[in-house]
Amino acid sequence: DAGVIQSPRHEVTEMGQEVTLRCKPISGHDYLFWYRQTMMRGLELLIYFNNNVPIDDSGMPEDRFSAKMPNASFSTLKIQPSEPRDSAVYFCASSFSTWGYTFGSGTRLTVV
Amino acid sequence: GENVEQHPSTLSVQEGDSAVIKCTYSDSASNYFPWYKQELGKRPQLIIDIRSNVGEKKDQRIAVTLNKTAKHFSLHITETQPEDSAVYFCAASNPGGGADGLTFGKGTHLIIQP
Numbered sequence: 001d002a003g004v005i006q007s008p009r010h011e012v013t014e015m016g017q018e019v020t021l022r023c024k025p026i027s028g029h030d031y032l033f034w035y036r037q038t039m040m041r042g043l044e045l046l047i048y049f050n051n052n053v054p055i056d057d058s059g060m061p062e063d064r065f066s067a068k069m070p071n072a073s074f075s076t077l078k079i080q081p082s083e084p085r086d087s088a089v090y091f092c093a094s095s096f097s098t099w100g101y102t103f104g105s106g107t108r109l110t111v112v
Numbered sequence: 113g114e115n116v117e118q119h120p121s122t123l124s125v126q127e128g129d130s131a132v133i134k135c136t137y138s139d140s141a142s143n144y145f146p147w148y149k150q151e152l153g154k155r156p157q158l159i160i161d162i163r164s165n166v167g168e169k170k171d172q173r174i175a176v177t178l179n180k181t182a183k184h185f186s187l188h189i190t191e192t193q194p195e196d197s198a199v200y201f202c203a204a205s206n207p208g209g210g211a212d213g214l215t216f217g218k219g220t221h222l223i224i225q226p
Contacts, residue, residue, distance in 0.1 A: 042201075042217070042218045042219060043156070043201065043216040043219075045213040048213045056212075056213060098144075098205065098208070098212040099207065101146075101214065103155040104155060105155050106155055
């Protein structure tokens with residue numbers, strides 16, 4: 001298995017632009033999590049899905065953030081419009097029944 | 113919600129010595145406690161985990177202990193080696209109990225001095 005696959009690895013965008021981050025979980029995993037990592041706030045849970053259904057989005061910082069999981073093999077995290085304070089590394093992780101996450105390589109987002 | 117405190121934030125030890133990282137959690141319903149290692153520029157990787165029905169778990173040079181009464185758990189690394197240098201994160205969750213997502217501590221930067 002190739003593990004959790006995220007794209008792009010790096011994204012530089014201008015303030016106000018829409019940004020879409022993508023994630024392909026490990027086949028057979030029923031949970032998918034989106035995290036954001038910054039020096040100041042550490043690893044923060046944004047939202048997670050169980051069997052493609054969003055369960056808890058209380059960590060999504062603002063209405064500018066949205067996430068979808070249209071099927072078991074794909075999820076997106078969208079920021080519209082983006083702001084400089086959204087700059088961070090965004091990780092996707094998947095697991096089977098919430099034990100032992102496997103993280104993707106992350107997307108480093110820079111908003112200028 | 114859950115709150116996980118981790119300390120120290122930085123730990124420097126001599127190669128071959130032991131390192132101990134400690135975490136406390138606030139939600140008594142939490143019952144799953146994994147530890148992740150993150151090297152610079154890389155993804156966090158699970159190194160060991162423990163569930164609340166166990167007080168201690170060991171895997172070669174790494175061990176984790178859990179005290180549910182005091183709500184704290186610790187990571188112990190013995191015979192430290194240069195490749196152990198990284199940032200270590202503790203986490204807690206209550207899988208199936210409405211808190212499936214892991215809450216992470218702020219991390220400990222472990223430095224192994226040659």
